[in-house]
Amino acid sequence: MKRMKNLKIDKIEVIELNISLKEPISISLGTHYLAENVVIKIYADNGLVGTGEASPEINIVGETQSAEIEIAKLIATGIKGKDPLAIEDRIQDMDHIIDGNYTIKSAFDMALYDLLAKQAGLPLYQLLGGGNTREIYTDMTVYLGTPGRMAEQALEYKNEGFPTIKVKLGTSAEEDIERIRAIREAIGDEIPLRIDANQGWDTVTAIKILKALEQFNIDHCEEPIPKWNNTDLRRVRDNSPIPIMADESVFDHRDAFRLASMGACDYFNIKFAKSGGIHNAIKINAIAEGAGIKTQVGCMSESRYALTALTHFVAARNNVVWFDIDSSLSHAEDPVTGGIQYSGKGKWELPQVPGIGGDFDPEFLEKMKKSVI
Numbered sequence: 001m002k003r004m005k006n007l008k009i010d011k012i013e014v015i016e017l018n019i020s021l022k023e024p025i026s027i028s029l030g031t032h033y034l035a036e037n038v039v040i041k042i043y044a045d046n047g048l049v050g051t052g053e054a055s056p057e058i059n060i061v062g063e064t065q066s067a068e069i070e071i072a073k074l075i076a077t078g079i080k081g082k083d084p085l086a087i088e089d090r091i092q093d094m095d096h097i098i099d100g101n102y103t104i105k106s107a108f109d110m111a112l113y114d115l116l117a118k119q120a121g122l123p124l125y126q127l128l129g130g131g132n133t134r135e136i137y138t139d140m141t142v143y144l145g146t147p148g149r150m151a152e153q154a155l156e157y158k159n160e161g162f163p164t165i166k167v168k169l170g171t172s173a174e175e176d177i178e179r180i181r182a183i184r185e186a187i188g189d190e191i192p193l194r195i196d197a198n199q200g201w202d203t204v205t206a207i208k209i210l211k212a213l214e215q216f217n218i219d220h221c222e223e224p225i226p227k228w229n230n231t232d233l234r235r236v237r238d239n240s241p242i243p244i245m246a247d248e249s250v251f252d253h254r255d256a257f258r259l260a261s262m263g264a265c266d267y268f269n270i271k272f273a274k275s276g277g278i279h280n281a282i283k284i285n286a287i288a289e290g291a292g293i294k295t296q297v298g299c300m301s302e303s304r305y306a307l308t309a310l311t312h313f314v315a316a317r318n319n320v321v322w323f324d325i326d327s328s329l330s331h332a333e334d335p336v337t338g339g340i341q342y343s344g345k346g347k348w349e350l351p352q353v354p355g356i357g358g359d360f361d362p363e364f365l366e367k368m369k370k371s372v373i
């Protein structure tokens with residue numbers, strides 16, 4: 001049989017993507033007024049194009065849109081002319097070109113997987129070996145504010161039919177306990193809550209708050225203490241009646257292995273912006289599965305495009321059991337054509353077309369700065 005000729009990367013576009021928010025978004029680490037993302041388009045020499053999106057969260061990953069655009073140009077120069085389907089090799093190239101910077105790398109990873117799935121003629125979840133047999137409902141996030149305002153929002157989301165509400169906490173014991181009390185008063189006891197302190201507590205305060213919140217029907221708590229303190233994360237877990245989910249402390253598969261070996265948490269939150277995309281997300285989930293750890297997927301401020309890629313991953317990995325796929329629901333504009341479709345009450349449906357199955361509206365991208373490598 002004749003050996004198939006390898007594809008080559010012809011050119012890469014790096015495009016800025018600014019999306020306005022319905023209202024400013026606050027967590028314990030900072031406030032955002034705009035989603036400042038980056039789009040990567042990888043053109044293969046057979047005419048296929050793969051698209052990826054990065055959403056840098058400055059307070060969590062230490063990347064910014066403008067820095068990512070410069071780094072993307074470096075990466076693009078380094079991988080141009082190479083085989084886009086050899087994803088393992090291209091990811092090694094990226095890691096040799098520059099350390100860290102997982103969020104911008106995730107846009108390249110996503111574009112490469114989009115190309116691979118298009119070349120294979122399969123929706124991405126099928127390429128990943130998935131059946132897309134489960135219904136996928138996202139939670140909805142209530143961001144930091146006064147207890148009264150947060151309770152109002154939680155009630156609004158409950159009335160919209162979301163199955164679960166995620167609540168941002170992480171200031172002080174007094175305020176955080178009051179926030180949850182006010183939310184429970186507004187929405188009743190049935191609908192489950194998830195909480196996320198975004199590293200805002202110290203160890204002693206975390207244990208105190210988690211014990212005080214036991215009565216409020218809470219699924220789990222994300223990242224209670226500073227992300228570097230894995231030893232104390234285990235102490236918090238050992239003393240908490242609420243299961244602990246590692247988020248900022250698990251970027252890649254190496255973090256996952258360390259935390260799992262230490263018994264430092266009950267669950268992992270996987271985000272492409274931290275893992276560097278799909279390739280490493282698969283590795284994190286595999287380590288989790290081997291350690292008996294269930295996973296959640298989460299997002300930064302991605303549009304529906306990157307959320308579509310994330311939903312393909314969910315549809316292909318049954319160990320992912322919680323879905324925090326809500327960033328685009330806080331955006332005031334939608335730059336995406338195709339992709340996951342929202343049918344209300346938190347429900348997302350995947351497109352049944354080859355690749356990730358969506359794209360950016362060319363008219364929307366026309367207004368944005370673009371570099372071609």
Ligand SMILES: [Mg+2]
Nearest residue numbers: 196222223247
């Ligand atoms: Mg989190």
